[in-house]
Amino acid sequence: xxxxxxxxxxxxxKIARGAVIAPVKADPRFTLSAVAAxxxxxxxxxxxxxxxxxxxxGYAEMVRRDDVDVVYNALPPAGHAEWxxxxxxxxxxxxxxxxxxxxxxxxxxxxxxxDRTGRLLMEAFHYRFxxxxxxxxxxxxxxxxxxxxxxxxxxxxxxxxxxxxxRWSAEQGGGGLMDLGCYPLHALRTLLRxxxxxxxxxxxxxxxxxxxxxxxxTFPGGISASIACAMTGERFTAWLKVQGERGTLEIQNFxxxxxxxxxxxxxxxxxxxxxxxxxxxxVAQLNHLHAALKEGADPLTGGADAIGNMAAxxxxxxxxxxx
Numbered sequence: 545x546x547x548x549x550x551x552x553x554x555x556x557x558k559i560a561r562g563a564v565i566a567p568v569k570a571d572p573r574f575t576l577s578a579v580a581a582x583x584x585x586x587x588x589x590x591x592x593x594x595x596x597x598x599x600x601x602g603y604a605e606m607v608r609r610d611d612v613d614v615v616y617n618a619l620p621p622a623g624h625a626e627w628x629x630x631x632x633x634x635x636x637x638x639x640x641x642x643x644x645x646x647x648x649x650x651x652x653x654x655x656x657x658x659d660r661t662g663r664l665l666m667e668a669f670h671y672r673f674x675x676x677x678x679x680x681x682x683x684x685x686x687x688x689x690x691x692x693x694x695x696x697x698x699x700x701x702x703x704x705x706x707x708x709x710x711r712w713s714a715e716q717g718g719g720g721l722m723d724l725g726c727y728p729l730h731a732l733r734t735l736l737r738x739x740x741x742x743x744x745x746x747x748x749x750x751x752x753x754x755x756x757x758x759x760x761x762t763f764p765g766g767i768s769a770s771i772a773c774a775m776t777g778e779r780f781t782a783w784l785k786v787q788g789e790r791g792t793l794e795i796q797n798f799x800x801x802x803x804x805x806x807x808x809x810x811x812x813x814x815x816x817x818x819x820x821x822x823x824x825x826x827v828a829q830l831n832h833l834h835a836a837l838k839e840g841a842d843p844l845t846g847g848a849d850a851i852g853n854m855a856a857x858x859x860x861x862x863x864x865x866x867x
Contacts, residue, residue: 548575549837552612552636554603554627555619556581556590559641563668564616565594567830574830580606607631614833616668617641620710621717625650628665629657637664639833643726644846646717648855655847664836667845667853669730670829675822676801677731680784680793684735688811689788695736695769697728697784699799700777711775714752721747721757721857725773727799729860730853731784732771738764739852745863752867759860800825 551568553560556579568574578598581587587599600606603623607615607630615631617624617640624645631638638658644667645651658665671677684692701724703711711718721729733739745759755776761769782799785792791811797804802824809816823831835841 546573546838548573549834550575550577550611550613552577552598552600552606552609552615553579553596554606554615554617554623554631555579556586557618560616560618561594563618563641563670563826563829564639565596567824567827569595570827571830573834577611578606578609603627604630607634607636612636614639614664614837620713621646621722622715624717625654628654632657632661632663632665635661635663637837639666639668639829640846641668642730643717643722643854643857644850645854648851648858651851651854655851658846664843665846665850666833666836666843667850668829669727669845670825671727671799672730672734672844673828673832674801674825675828676795676798676805676807676818676820677734679818680786680795680798680807681734683793683809684786685737688790688809689786689793690790692736692765692767692786692788694787695732695763695767695785696771697732697798698772699724699727699782700772700774701780701782702777703775712751712753719753720773720775721754721860724775725757725759725771725860726853726857727782728771728773728784729856730849731798732761732763732769733849733852733856735784735786736763736767736769740769740856742856742859742863743768745860747861747864747866749867754861754864754866757860757864759863761856 576596580600614637710716711723740761743760747754747757756774758772784795793809796806801820805820807818836843
């Protein structure tokens with residue numbers, strides 16, 4: 545049997561529990577080698593909690609470890625460029641959490657490092673790998689909806705302003721668009737197969753981060769679109785809608801279909817409810833990582849795609865007058 549792919553965790557993060565640790569423990573093709581945190585004691589406690597054998601003294605030691613093949617960078621966005629580039633230059637492949645970077649300039653430097661070193665660099669947009677998104681991509685590309693004229697998406701969820709909450713920290717690269725809005729933005733770019741121009745944007749800024757934001761976009765072919773996100777919403781909301789001359793496509797909870805999803809198309813007056821089954825998003829992400837590393841599959845995220853998303857985020861913030 546082929547030796548398992550060894551993953552090292554940058555950051556003793558909450559997201560790693562569901563995103564990597566749980567699916568890796570259920571997949572013999574992977575194993576967890578080590579974890580690093582700013583506080584070595586916290587890394588040790590995290591390793592003990594999750595059954596991870598290795599504890600690195602710091603981030604620099606982690607990216608150089610001989611028992612790590614892939615670094616999962618779950619640090620706040622402020623740590624993405626520096627430590628992703630360091631890992632790539634140390635000969636590691638990298639799965640980097642979203643948002644990819646703090647801005648498009650950092651994203652370009654990260655992609656350039658991956659190109660220079662010949663290592664894999666994927667962005668962890670887990671929703672992108674699920675069967676629901678793959679089918680939606682196929683349908684919008686098939687012409688089944690007719691000429692597409694409009695597309696909209698939103699992701700909002702209440703995020704309490706607790707001490708240390710990085711999404712409320714401008715210094716760490718927080719903000720609603722960075723953490724939430726990046727998803728519908730990425731989804732519309734994927735489904736419409738192009739880069740948007742920003743027609744306008746508005747936001748509420750609190751302590752340097754956007755708590756509520758909306759933007760109007762124009763995609764190639766004259767397609768009008770919008771995205772919205774809020775960290776102050778009352779409940780979880782994640783939806784996409786694409787309108788064509790022949791019909792519409794709608795997805796309720798495109799973000800994590802395994803937690804309940806409704807996916808319908810109405811074409812020429814006939815409504816179809818599409819299946820939403822399949823591996824959970826984080827399992828699908830791990831499957832795609834394996835396919836990219838071992839089977840020659842082209843990665844669905846990273847590269848020009850990651851740069852494009854950050855460039856659009858930069859432009860939306862500029863239009864919204866971010867301080």
